[in-house]
Amino acid sequence: MMKTNVDSLVMQKLVGEVIHPELWVERNYVATWDGRPKLTVGIGGIVYNVRVGDPVFGWSSDHLNAGAAVSHKDQSRMMALNVFSCIGNKARVVDGDAKGTEGVVVGKTYFYPGHSYRVIVDFPPDGLSRLAIGDKVEVEAWGSGLAIEGFEDVRVLSLSPRLFEAMGVEARDGNLRVPVVMELPGKMMGVGVGRGPTEAGAWDIQSCSPELNEELELEKLRFGDVVAVRDVDSDWGHGVYEGGVVVGVVSHGASDIGGHGPGIAVIFSSKKGRITPIIDEGANVARYLGLREDLE
C-alpha cells in the first residue's frame, strides 16, 4: 500500500450543466489534415451509444466525447470545475427528470474554438436516457493536491484517491510502476502542448497521420484507457522534455484535423522519468471503477 497525503485533501462540491453540442467551426466545416471538409459530430452534449470503455476510433465523428459533457457558462467557474474535478470523482444530477442519478467523472476535454473546458461524466444508460441538456450536475471533487510519499517530485493531477487505489500503482527501485495500455513517443503529442494549467482539459495524441496510427496501433485505444508518453512533461504546462514521462486517461475520440487526435487528461507527470509504465491491456478507468460490467 502506497502512502499518500489523502487525509489532508479537501473534499468540495462543484456544479456545472450538461452543455449543448457545437460545431468545431462556427457556421462551417472543418478542414481535415488532407483538405477534406468535415462535420464534427459528438463534441459536447449527451452521447448515448458511446461510453467509457468503448473504442475511440471508428466513429463518424471528430473529438467525440462519450457520455455527458459538463461545463459552466462562467469562465472562472468553468476553470474551477475542470481543474478541481478528478477522474474517479462521484457526480450526481441535481435537477430535471434524471435528478438523483449518480455518475462518475471519467475524463476532461477542451473545446478549442470557444476555449471551453468540459468534464466528461459517465452515467448508467437508464440515467443517461432521462438526462437533458441544461441539467445541473454536481461533482464531489476530491484529489487536488494528491501527493505520494517518497515521490514528491512526481506531479499527480486530476486523480481521485479512489482511482489511484484501484490502479494498483507500486513503488520499486525508486520509480512508480504504473499500468498502462500503451506507451507512446512524445512526437505524437499535438494540440494542448504549451497549455496550462495541466489539470485542465486534455492533451491530444495526434491521429492525423494514418501510417503512424497503424504503426503504433493507436486504433486499439478506448475511452478511459491509461497511456504513458515518453520524453514529455506536464508539470506546469504540456511540452517536450527529454527523459520525462507523462501518464494520462483517454478522454475524447480521434480526429482527422492536423495536430489533433484522442486527448488524454494527465494524471501523472515526472520530468525525471520516475515512472515505469507496465503494459496491461486492462488499464482502463471503466474496469478500475467497475463501470462497464457488459465489457470483458
Place this chain on the structure above:
Amino acid sequence: MRTNEDRLVKQAVMGEVSHPLAGTYRTTFEGRPRIVPGMYGVKLNFRVGDPAYGYVSDHLEPGVCIVNPGSVRQHTALNAFACIGNDARVVSGDARGAAGVVTGKHGWQNTFVDFPSEVLGRLVSGDKVQVTGWGTGLTVEGYDDLRFMSMSPRLFEAMGVEDEGSRLTVPVVMEVPGRMMGSGMGGGTGGIPELGDFDIQSTCPELTERHGFSRLRIGDIVAIRDILAHYARGIRPGAITVAVVSHGESGSTGHGPGCAPIISSPPGRINIVTGESANVACLLGLRPDVAW
C-alpha cells in the same frame, strides 16, 4: 520559376500599434512564477535580425506588434492576409507616412512590422498601420501540391528558391525536428496555417543545446521536418514545413521561438540547403547594421 503573382489581389488591411499586457505571473517549466516583457507594443531595441534567445523576456516580439481591434473576423483578416515581406505604412500620428515591412506573425492576431529605429521612437500605441496584403494564394508552376502561405512574392523571389525539376531547393538557416514543435500545433480555430505561428519548444535545455537553437535569430527561415501545414499543422512523416522565426524564446512549457509557416510540402518535394543569410532581414535588406 513561374508563379501566379500577376493573379494575386493586393488589398489594404489595417492594424493599430498595440500595448503590452500584464495580468499575472507566467509559470516557467521549472515551476517558477515570473513576470517579464515580451508581447505587444513597440520594442525600441529589438528588431528582426536580432537573437531569438538571451533577452530577459518571454515570447519577445520584434519592432512593432500591430493588431486589428475589430471583430474576430477582422483581426484574423489582418493576420491571415498580411504576408511576410509586404509593405506597411503608418497612416496616423507623428510617424505618419513612415514605411515598414511585415516580418512575422504570432498567435492569431499579432502581426509584426519592422521600421527603422528612428521611426520606432515616434510610434505611439494606437497609431494606425496599413499593410498592403499581397501573396495569399501564391502558387508555383509545377508545384501545385505545395502550399505557400503568408509569403509575399517579394520574399519568395529574394529567398533564391531553385527548381530542380521535381523538387524545390530551399535555403534555410537550420533544420528543426518536428517533435520539437509545440504551442500552435493544430493552428487556430479553423486550422488555418496562415494565422500566427507555432513554437520551437525552448523549455528543455538539453534539447535546445543539442539542436543549437540558441543561435536562431528573429527572421531566420527554418525547415521543420515531419510536419505538414497545408491545413491545420500536424505530424506527417517526410513532410517539410518551411517557416520564419517570428518571436523569441519562452520559459513556459511547450513554448519557444514562434515560426510562421511559409511553405508546406508533402514528402519528397523539397531539398534543404543551409546558410546563415536565410533571414528575412538579410534577404529584404532591413538590417544593414547586422553582419550576415
